[in-house]
Amino acid sequence: MTAQKEQGSLRRVNASVDEVARSLVGRFQTNRGVRRMLVLVVVAFALFAALRPGVYLSTLNLQNIAVAAPEIGVLAIAQMLAMLTGGIDLSIVAVANLTAITISTLYTAAGSRGDALGPVFILIGLVVALVGGLVNGLLVSRVGITPILATLATMQIFNGLAVVWTGGRTLYGAPRVLTGVGNATVGGIPVLFIALLLVAAGIGILINRTALGHKIQLQGANPTAAAYSGISSRRTLLGTYVMTGLLGGIAGMLFIARNPTASADYGASYTLLVIVIAVLGGTNPNGGFATVTGVVLAALTLQIVSSGFNAMRWSPYQYAVAQGLILIVVMVSDQVHLRRRRRGTPPALPVGPATPPTPV
C-alpha cells in the first residue's frame, strides 16, 4: 500500500496500531459469519413480512420474538463457548433446569418470605449451576474424558437428579424479582431480551478482552500450540465449562422469569437446537472461532423463521426440514467460499468429529 518505504514505515506503524485496535474491538463487525446471519435475518424477516404483513409487522410479533429468543440465545452462547475450545456441552439444559428447580423449591419453601429472599435464592441457583459446570470442567480437564461423552453422562446425571428431586412434577412459583423481569418491558423492549443482550455483551467482552477469553480461543484453534505457548489447558477448560455452567444457570433463571415453573424435562429439545444455532452463528465446530453477535442473530433467525412458519400455517415437520436445510446450506456455502479463498493451497483435512480440533 505504500510506495515510499522510508516515510511509509511510520505510516505503516500507525496503520498497524489501528489494525490491532480494530481487530481487537470490532472483530465481529467485519466477520463473515455475522454478515451472513444479518443477511439471513433480513431475508427471513422480509419474506414473512411480505407474506403476512398484518401479523408479522405488529409490535406484538416483534415483542414475542424478543421474548422467545433469550432463553435459547443464552444457551446457544454457552454452547458456543464450549465449542470455541473445540468441545461441546450437552448438559447445559439439564443445568438450567437444576437452577430453575433450586430457585423454585427454595422460594416455595420460604413461604411468605420468598420474595424478600429472592436474590439469595437466585444466587444459590447460580451456585448450583456453577457446581454443575465445575463437574463438567473437572471431568474434561482433569480426568480427560472427551467433552461430548463427559457432558452426555452429566446431562443424564443432572437430569436424573432433577427427576428425583421433583419426583417428576412441575414446580410452580418463583421470586418476584424474576417474574417481574419476565413481564417487564423497557421502552417496548422486553427486559428478557435486554438480559440476552447483556449476557452477549458480557461474553463478548470475556472472549475479546480478557486473558481467559483469548486463551479459550487459542486452545480451540490449536491445543498443541496452546500448550507449547504456556497456556494451561486444564485451567482454560475448567474456566470454560464453569462459564457454560453459569450461563446454563442464567438460562434457567430466564426459564422461570418467563414462566414461574420449573421441571426436569423443560427444554429437552433445546439440547441439539442450540448446537445448530451456535454453528449457524459462525462458530467453528472444531474450535478456535466464534462470534457472539453471530450466535444472537442466529437465535433470532430461527425464531423469526419459526414464527413465520406458524403464521403461514406450515407444519412443524416442514419447519424441521427447513431448519436442517438452512444448517446444511449455510455450511456448504461457507465451505465453498473458504475453498475458493484458499484455492492453490491444499484443502484442510476432512474434519472428523466435532470434538478434536485438528491441529493445522
Added chain:
Amino acid sequence: MSESEAPVLEVSDIVKTFGGVRALAGVSLSLKPGTVHCLAGENGCGKSTLIKIISGVERPDSGRIVVAGTEHDRMTPSGAMDAGIQVIYQDFSLFGNLTAAENIVLTGEVAAHRALYSRRRARPAAERIVRELGIKLDLEEDVERLSVADKQLTAICRALVHDARILIMDEPTTALTRTEVQRLFAVVRQLTERGVALLFVSHKLDEVLQVAQTVTILRNGSHVLTAPAAELDGASIGRYMTGHDIDESRQVVRLPADASAVLEVRDLTLPGAYRDVSFTLHRGEILGLTGLLGSGRSEIAESLFGVLPARSGTITVDGQDCTIRSIDDAVAAGIGYVPEDRLTQGLFMDASIADNIIASSLDAYRRRPSRLLDRRRIAETITSLFGRLRIKAPNVSSPVRSLSGGNAQRVVLAKWLATKPKVLILNGPTVGVDVGSKSEILQILRQEAADGRGVLIVSDDVPELVAVCHRVLVIRQGQVVQELEGDGVDLETIQRTMAA
C-alpha cells in the same frame, strides 16, 4: 548405466505455487534405471514438493510427468503406484493406529487393487523384508508406539516390500544409526543392480556422495545444476545449494568474563532419552546443543521446557532452583521455547499475527482492577515486535497461514520475546527457512543475547551453530560427549564428533 538407456522417469518444467508463492519454478529431472539420483538443496527449496508431484499427492500447476514412456497428466497416488513408483515420505505418512506389519503391506495391497485383506498373506511379506534388511522391528506393535527411528524403518520397509520400478526416498536416514544406514545402502545397491531407479533426498552430503551417481541441486524452487556425483564434492554441493552471497561466517562477540549464569543444569536424567547432562548457560551467551536425530538433544530441550519432565537432576534459573514438571513451570521460571514443529506446536495458523504474538504473555496485560486486557499496551508490544523482527505481512491482523516459513518463524520468535524470557530455547530455529531469512533470524538471536538473555539453540544445522554460538555441546546417545568453545567451534570437529 549406459548413456543410451532410456529414462524411466522424466519430469519437465514443473511449476507449483502455494497460495501465490512459487515452490517450484519450472524444474526438470530425469531418472535412469539402475541409478541413484540425488536431489539436494536447502530447506524449503522444493524437494519434497517435487516428490509429492511425482507421486501424485500434489498436482502441479504445469509441467509434464512421463513414466516409462507414458505421459500422466493427472497423476494420482494409486496411479503412481500402478506405474511402479514407491515413496518414503519425509513425514513417513504412516498409520499410527495400525501395526507395523500392516503399515508395511497395506499400500501394496491397495496398489494391487485387492478387495480382501489377509493377515496370513501380510505377515510373511513384512517379515521377509525385515529379514532382508537385517533390522529389528516389532511388527505387531502399533506404529504410534514406535520410536522415530523405528517409524522410519517401517516407512523404508513399506517402500521396499514392493517390486518398485522407481523408488523415491525423502530424507530416509535422518533418524537411523550408522549401521542401519549402511544396511539400507546395501539394499539400495541390490535394487540398482536389479534395475530400479532411485531418487534420493538427503541433507547429509557424505551420504549423497556415497550412494549417488547423479546429483540435481535446487535452489528456491529453481533447478541449479545436474551433474555426475563424481564431479562434485561436499564443498561444491554446498556452494551450489546456498549460492555464494550468503554470509554464514562466524560472528560471535566475546562474552564478558564475569557474565553470570542464567541457566544451570546439573545431572539431568531421563531414562531412555539422556542421562547426567550438565551445563551452564550465561547471560548474553548463545549455546548450541547438537547431535544426530535420536541423540537426545530435542528431549533435553523439551525437559527444560517441561514438555517431557526429567526424572532427576536440578535446573537453576537465575540462581533460583526450579522444579519444572510442566510447561507452566518453565514459563513461570522465565524460559521460552521455539519448538521444532512450527506448524503444529508453535503457531495458531488461522489466528492473526497479533493474536499469535501475545499468546504467551496474555496474563501480563491484565489491567487492575478490571482484569480486562490493556489493548493499548498490547498494540504497542505487537507493533514493536512486528517492526523489530521485520515480519513481512500486510498488517498484524493477517492470518499466520498466509505467511512464508521464515516469517512464520519470526512470529513464533516474537511470541516468546514478548514474554521477555530469561532463557530462550530454540529447537531447529531455521528449519524450513530460506537462506535470506535465516541470516536475519540468526542476527536477531545475536541481538537478543546481547540484550542479556541466555539463548540455547538445539540444531543439527552445523554451519548455523558455527555462525552464532559461543559454545557448542555435542550430544551422542543421550550424553554430552564434547564441549567446544571459542575457536574450537568448528564445522568439521562438530560433524566428526556427532557421527562418531
Added chain:
Amino acid sequence: MSARLMALRGSNNEGVLAAVLVVLIVAMSLVSPSFFTVGTLFAVIRSSIVPVIFALAVLIVIISGGIDVSFAAIAIFAAYTTVKLSGAGGSTASLVVLTLLALGIGAVLGLVNGGLIARFRLPTLIVTLGTQSVFKGALLAYIGSRYIAALPPSMDRAGKHDLVTAHSGGSPVSVSLMVLVPVLLTVFVWWLLRNTMFGRGVYAIGGDTEAARRAGFRVIRSQLLVYVLVGMLAAAGGVVYVILGRNANPQDLVGSELDIIAAVVLGGASIFGGRGSVGGTLLGVLLVQLINNSLLLVGVPTAWQRAAVGLLLVIGVGVQAAAAKRSRKRVFAHEDLEVAR
C-alpha cells in the same frame, strides 16, 4: 507380566470392559437373587438386538473419524416408508422384497450424508445433525405420521418366531429369531473391518486421512461407502425394530442416538477415529443394556435410574480415559509426546 496384562486388557481396553461387566453381574447377583436367571439373560439379549445393529453402524463411522447422529432418523424413515409404501397390513410383499426396499432407502439417505461430508468436507456431527432434522421432518410431513399397527403379514410373521425358549421362574422366556440379524451383521462387520481392503481403509482414513490418500486409498469413495453402509445398517436396524415391535411408529427411535454412541465409545472406539473393535462394541452395548434392564430388578427406584445410567457412563468412560492417560505416559520413546489432550 505387564505385557500379559496389556494383552488381557486388549488393544481398545476391551478387557477392562469385560471385567467391569463381570463385576457388575456378580454384584447384581449378590444384591438380587432374581437377577442371575435365564430370564435376565434373555431380556438383555432381546433388548440388545436393535442397539447392536445401530452400534455396528456407529462403530464404522467412528473408526473412519466421523460421528453420525442421523442413523436413528434413517432407520425409522426407511422402515416406516417401507411399511407404508408396501400397503401395510394389506401387503403381499415378501420379507426379502421389503428388506431390500428398506435397505435401498437407507442407502440413499446414507449417500446424502456421505455426499455432503466427503464432497464438501464438512464436520460430520453438524451435517448429520442437519440431515437428522431433515429426514425426520420429511418423514412426518410428507410420508406419514400415523402409527401403523398392522404390519405387512410377512413382517408380522417374522416377529413371531422364537429361536430359543426356556423356562425361568416358572414362566417361559424366549429370544426372537430376529436375534440372528445382529449376529450375522456382527460377523459381517467384523469380517469387513478386518479382512477387506475397504475395512482396513476405514481404519487408515480414521488414523490419518492424508496418509491414506498418499497410500492410494480412494478417500472420498471410501467415505461415501461408509455412510451408505451406515444408512443400510441403520435401515436393517429399523426393519428389525419394526418387526420386533410389531408396529410402525414414525415418532420412534429418534432421540436414542446419543446412547448408542456412548455405548460404542464405552466399547473402546476412539471418538477421534482410527480405533475401535466389534468385540468391544458388543461389550459396550451389553453393558448399557444390562444396566438399563436390571436397575429395577436390583431395586433402584425408577426416579433414580436416569442418574444411575449417567453415573455408570462417567465411571466407564472415566476409567478408560484414565487408563489411556497412563498408557500414554508409559509409552515413552525418543520422540515428542503430544502434550495436549
Added chain:
Amino acid sequence: GSVGGSTTSSSSGAAGGGAAGGATKDPKSMTMVTVVKIQGVGWFDRMAEGVAQFKKDTGVDARQDGGDDATPEKQVQIIQNLIPQKPTAITVVPNSPASLEQVLGQARSQGIVVVSHEAAGMKNVDIDIEAFDNAAYGAKMMDNLAQCMGTSGKYVAFVGHLTAKTHMDWVQGALDEAKAKYPNVTRVEDPIESKEDENVAYQKAKEILGKYPDIKGFEGSAGTDVAGIARAVSEAGKAGQVCVMGTSIPSVASKYLTDGSIQKIFFWDPALAGQAQLKIALMLAQGQKVQDGTDLGLEGYHSLKKLTGTDNVYVGDAAVIVDKSNMAKYPF
C-alpha cells in the same frame, strides 16, 4: 409478581374478550386454533377430525397446531407465535400445564379466549374441559381391573412420564379405589415410567414379570403402554392369565384385544374432546356462559358438571370402555 399480576391481567382479558365478542358475533369471522401436545400421532389426528368437523358445522376458521415432539417448550413457542395472529380463541392440550400458564396469561390479556383440555387446575384459562373426572376415571379402571384379577393380587401401574399429571392422577385414583374397595389388590412399585415409548413399556413389563412371577395386573396410562405390556405378557405365555388394562386407543390396542392379551382399554374420543373445547370457546366468544348442566350437543358432554373445588373446570362423562366386542366402533 406473577400471581397478582396475571390475575389482574387475566380478568381484564376475559372482560375484553367478552366485550369484543358480543352476543351476536359471527362465527364465520372467527379464527380458533387447537394446540395439541404433538402433531401427527393417532390420537391427535383423531382430534384434528373433530376440529375439522367443528369448522364444517360452525364456519369458524378452526385448525390444529402442535409441536414435532411433545415438549412443553415447543407449545410455549407455538402459543407465543399465535398471539400476534390474534385468533379468537386458543384451545390447548398441554404437555405440562404449569409451563403454559404465563404464555396463556399473555394470550388472554390480548383478548383471546383460552380453553384447555386435560389440564385441570390451570389458572390462566377461561374454562378447562375434561372428558371426565380423572380420579373417577382411575377408579373406574380399577373396578374393571380388580374384577378381572378376581379382586386380589399384585398389580403395577405405568405412566408415560412421571411428570404427566393426568397419568399420575389416574394411577392415584386407581390406587385410592383399590385401597378403599379391594383390600387384597396391592400395587407393587411406584408408577413406572415408560417414556411414552412402547418398547420401554415392553422392557419394563418384562422386568416386572421376572421380578414378580405372581403379578396379576397391569395398568397402562400412555396409549402405547398396554401394547408393550401385552407383548411382554404374551411372550411370557401369560396372555389371558395376567390382566392388562389401561388407557389406549383402538388402533394401537386392537391387535392385542383380539388375541386376548389386553382385556379392556379406556379412553375418550379425542374428536369429541376437540369439538367440545372449540364449542366452549365459541360460546365464550359469543358471550354465553358455561355452567353446571350446559349441553354441548356432543355425546358424553350433554350435561357438564363443574368439578368441585375449582372454578373453571368442567367435566363431561365421556369415558369409553372398549373390549374386543365393541372396538370396531372407534376407527382411530
